[in-house]
Amino acid sequence: MQPAEIEAALAAALRGAGPAGEVRGLRRLTGGATKETWCFDWHQPGTSGTLILQRSAATAAPPGHPPRLDAGQDAALMRAARQGGVPVPTVRLVLQPQHGLGPGYVTGHVAGETMGRKLARDSAFAMARGRLARQCGEALAAIHRMPTAELPFLARLAPADELAIYGGLLRDHAIAHPALAYALRWVGQHLPQQWDARVVHADFRNGNLIVDQQGLRCVLDWEIARIGDPMQDLGVLCMRTWRFGGTGEVGGFGTREDLYAAYEAAGGMPVDPARVRFWEAFGNLKWAIACVRRGLGARADGRPASLELCAVGRRLEEPLWDFMHLLETAP
Template sequence: MDTQPTPASLARALAGVLGAGEVQSLARLTGGATKATWSFDWVGAQGREPLILQQTPPRAADLAPGAQRPPKLDAAQDAAVMDAARAAGVPAPRVRHVLAPDDGLGCGYVTDRVAGETLGRRIVSDAAFDAVRPALAAQAGEILAAIHRMPVGGLPFLQRLRAADELAIYAALLRGHERTHPALAWAIRWIGERLPREERAGVVHADFRTGNLIVDPAQGIRCVLDWEIARIGDPMHDLGVLCMRSWRFGGAGEAGGFGSREALYAAYERAGGGRVDPARVRFWEAMSNLKWAIACVRRGLAGTGGEGNVELAAIGRRLEEPLWDFMTLATAKE
């Protein structure tokens, strides 16, 4: 694939992949600091079909040999998880084609394009979503219950990560950048002293949050995006991520900015997700704030020097937000 492909060259390559037909209305979508997402219409034998091209760059070699990375699925694995999710009744993207080396498009896949909104601030505050917003927490609970019931037999590549594993990986990532930060050091120690005992495990999306959900003003949640860091772990992890203040986008609801924890938890249990342990959810909310803070450090440093990357540098400046949220959770009365 060209270093800076033009829309025309992408359209030609897509036509070669999809067969007899024509690519129309190809446009790069905004958002995403590392991936390239293109929207287009495919006009072929079935008529006009709205599709998405997702291109994922190869992972940077920024760790010492043998060092453990956070989970990051390749395109074929990502597609396999989405297929398994759909088979389990989860509204995930329908994969049309996984890119091969000779497709000339790099790594990634083509999926159906689902209509709706992903911008968090609009979902939690725009009047267009007023009618559906009260139902979103319950919908999220039902979807998470379905994710956590997914069979794992056909997904042998998913890493099994306990809370202690997550902490070890992210603490090592921070040490690798040789950055000393007293608040991060205290947060790592706090988490290490409160690791929950092992209970049940299941498929965990690990980034289930407002911004990764396609929401329709009439139907609610229509699709769950961004499965590339899925793993096997504690299901309470997903509920904790959804409740992080960073992903409420100014909304009042503690669940995603759009609803209450109580509505989320009750729907999850009704849908067969199992008993919700609120304290365990709070632990994972705190852990996820620590991980996001460390990710801000890493992305911020990746966006400095040389040509740099303004978006990555801007993410780095957000470090204090998840740190503040972590401290709020850690110092709250239990």
């Protein structure tokens, strides 16, 4: 759709959900691997505000792939998270077929920065970095307290289920790589046998957070959430890939001690550092498999999908090195 068509359809959808208004300044934002994100101003008599339009793909995750929420489920999860005290955008409208915009939703705009490298390294966020690990611990505790029974659309994945899914994705590409084979075998031999089934964001990391100079403002990108081991979220947040060159083991901005202490103090599960390390290692394996899939992605005519995806594919060795380093330095 052209911007003018989106603007007209969006204005009609919002007018149908509340008082009449006018869409102004519609502009597409950069970033977002699975969604199309637009920012705009919604003007009504006597008031105006900035809103966000998220348009997502209409296709569901194929069988044997990691779960992916549709737009309605994504919005429902964010509403439940907000009710549970998690900092998330306010969902204003879930798009319906009659709106003519495809799957998606409209949320409030949250001011701040999302670029991981800036958050981990720029002097403007030095004060925020002193708080972020604790704030992330508090947000994760709130996520893991969410009642699972009220979210029946979330898939339940045991650690063994996760391994079966990601191992299957790698087998689909028929790639032989000794380090990948070793990592798969190691994960299979160290699967947690006891864990509490909780809501898991599954992509809670630097780069999926909105932060200002005071700290955490908002948690983004909920579309691969699931029911699983809550230690997974702590492990993903500690992955070196998502530190963006920062010195802190947590997101490049903080310490594990601050993260774990704040998480437990806010009502999270007792932290099992060994299980967190397992999920950090497994997270590196998942990212390595994602690099393989992106690098080998092809168009219908057999040509590479894009130069950018080929470049991601070349990063395969980075998470594998991180995986091996974690095993070598484990307590």
